[in-house]
Amino acid sequence: MPATERVRIVHRFRSDPATVFAALGEHENLGAAFGAKITRLRDGDTHRNGVGSARTLKVGPLPGFVETVTTYEEPTLIEYEITEGSPLVGHWGRQEFSPTGDGGTRLEYTIGFDAKVPGLAAIVAAGLKRNIRRGLPSIVE
Numbered sequence: 001m002p003a004t005e006r007v008r009i010v011h012r013f014r015s016d017p018a019t020v021f022a023a024l025g026e027h028e029n030l031g032a033a034f035g036a037k038i039t040r041l042r043d044g045d046t047h048r049n050g051v052g053s054a055r056t057l058k059v060g061p062l063p064g065f066v067e068t069v070t071t072y073e074e075p076t077l078i079e080y081e082i083t084e085g086s087p088l089v090g091h092w093g094r095q096e097f098s099p100t101g102d103g104g105t106r107l108e109y110t111i112g113f114d115a116k117v118p119g120l121a122a123i124v125a126a127g128l129k130r131n132i133r134r135g136l137p138s139i140v141e
Contacts, residue, residue: 004114005121013105020105021075023140027055033135088113
């Protein structure tokens with residue numbers, strides 16, 4: 001998964017991995033984490049939010065783009081990539097869920113990408129870090 005920019009966020013939730021996975025796997029819940037309007041385009045091949053499911057993200061006045069789930073291993077791993085309509089290149093995301101000793105969940109969320117426009121990737125990375133850190137706690141505890 002080569003990428004010029006990498007965003008890595010580690011967040012701990014009080015809820016168990018199955019609860020956190022279900023909340024973050026539901027496309028419509030991710031708007032708060034990305035500061036975007038999210039619309040489900042299609043359900044997955046074997047699960048509503050599983051492999052093949054897709055969503056459109058629209059941030060402010062910018063054109064929307066499509067993310068498609070490529071890996072869905074409940075309750076431990078979700079991977080996705082941008083499949084349509086973005087100035088970002090080689091964009092992928094990986095959410096890894098693991099239990100903590102106190103019954104909660106550790107999320108390691110990594111996003112990688114480059115951009116067609118010089119300097120854009122660094123700007124997008126800064127915005128993603130800010131929005132995801134602010135938004136994750138509002139999705140689930």
